[in-house]
Structure formats: C-alpha cells, structure tokens
Amino acid sequence: MAGMVLGVGAGVFLLALIWVLVLLLCALLSRASGIARFSIVFVFLGALVITVVLLLFPRASEFPVPEVEMKIVDAFFIARYALLAFLGAIFLGGLFLILTQHVLEPIYAKPLRSC
Structure with a gap:
C-alpha cells in the first residue's frame, strides 16, 4: 500500500487541501464588496461537487x-x-534545575507600615 500516511491515502489529504483552500478563499471573499461577495456560494458549491x-x-x-x-x-x-x-535524562535534569530554581527563589519581606 504505497502512498499511505497515518493509515489514510492521498485522497484524504487532497480533500482536506481543497476544503482548507475553499475556507481561505471564502474568508477572503467575505471581505469583498458588491457581487464578488456572493461568489462565496459558487466557490462552496464547486468544492462540494469536487x-x-x-x-x-x-x-x-x-x-x-x-x-x-x-x-x-x-x-x-x-x-x-x-x-x-x-x-529522558535531559528532561529530568531540566526538570530538576527548574524545580531547584523554584524552591530557591527568594521571598522578599514586605515593608511594615508605620503608624
């Protein structure tokens, strides 16, 4: 089964690409004015037919x-x-360093208010 990625064929990726492009085109055409704005319907129907x-x-x-x-x-x-x-060793070492920085972070005393 050549051409399989993640258990699906190229057709699924083709359909996904078509719909992503249609959604992008519809988003761009929604900003248009006049008759160009209504072409969103034709773009959507064309993608549906394909x-x-x-x-x-x-x-x-x-x-x-x-x-x-x-x-x-x-x-x-x-x-x-x-x-x-x-x-895993790098992750655990980094986690250890972050936790030591968190534990050793100084806590500054708040100044007392004088009456």
Whole structure:
C-alpha cells in the first residue's frame, strides 16, 4: 500500500487541501464588496461537487491486493532506546534545575507600615 500516511491515502489529504483552500478563499471573499461577495456560494458549491465526485468515483480498489508477506525488522532498536534514554535524562535534569530554581527563589519581606 504505497502512498499511505497515518493509515489514510492521498485522497484524504487532497480533500482536506481543497476544503482548507475553499475556507481561505471564502474568508477572503467575505471581505469583498458588491457581487464578488456572493461568489462565496459558487466557490462552496464547486468544492462540494469536487468532493462528491472524488468520494463517489474512487480510483483504487476497495479491497487491497494481497501482497507477499514481509518480515518487519527494527534495525534502529538500540539507537532509538539510547536516544530515548538520553532525552529522558535531559528532561529530568531540566526538570530538576527548574524545580531547584523554584524552591530557591527568594521571598522578599514586605515593608511594615508605620503608624
């Protein structure tokens, strides 16, 4: 399954891109005056038609073609855990330094009011 990101294909990203652009265009056209302001309806309907076409006529098969079984090997297992340990040590060290600064922060006495 080539082209999959986060478990979804390129079509989902294409639909998201279309709607983000339509929302941006509608926001820009809402500031326009006159007849250009009413073109928001046509932009929205055009995006709706494109979305319906892309949803009703998918290019890929609904059922994936069975592939040869692949064995997944994690080649960076040790490096990943070494990096995780290093970042954890940095985080704990930074947390310790922040907490010591918080605990050791001086508390200044407020001046007494004289009567």
